[in-house]
Amino acid sequence: MKKIDIEELYWIDWNEISRKPEELNEIFAYIRDYDSRNIEELGKILKLYSNPSGEFTIEFAKIAGEIYKNDKIKFIKALNLVRDEAINLVYVFRMEKIFEDEDKEYTEVLSSNQLTEEEIDTTYTFFKMYKTICAT
Structure with a gap:
């Protein structure tokens, strides 16, 4: 598989790419290879949820949740690089029901x-x- 520039994915026309199933599958397979992604790349992946095309938000929401579940510390480190995305990801975590007990998760991450x-x-x-949004 060729190297894909994740930052460029933010700007591509996802509607156009969706007409090329092979290319789309290759991109998603590349993105989902979390173990080989460094923190900077994971941060760029987290931003894909807010892509200007507004496409594949459900898929990108699931990916953000998978990144957290795969490695909570890497997720936080990546989120720290794209802090402006935090509010969007809070809604993603709420929608995807990522946390069973956010207090326990918080303590685990900090510890x-x-x-x-x-x-x-x-x-x-x-x-x-998260706590504020989910309380409303």
Whole structure:
């Protein structure tokens, strides 16, 4: 599989790509290879939910949830790089019912002792937004 520039995927015309099933499947397979993605690439993947075409939001929502479930610390580190996406991802997590117990999840992430102070702040903000939005 050829290397795909994830940042460029944000700007592509997803409607046009959807007419090319082979190419679309290749892109999604590439994106879903989370273990081989570095933190910067994961951050770019998280942004795809808000792509200007507004296409494949359900698929990108599921991918964001899968990234979190696959590695919570990597997710937080990637989210820290794209903090402006936090509010969108809070809605994704609510819609996809990612958390069974957000307090437990929050404690688990913080107790990893793998986050910088900035990443801890991002974690706090993300979980606080989640709690606020889900309380309404």
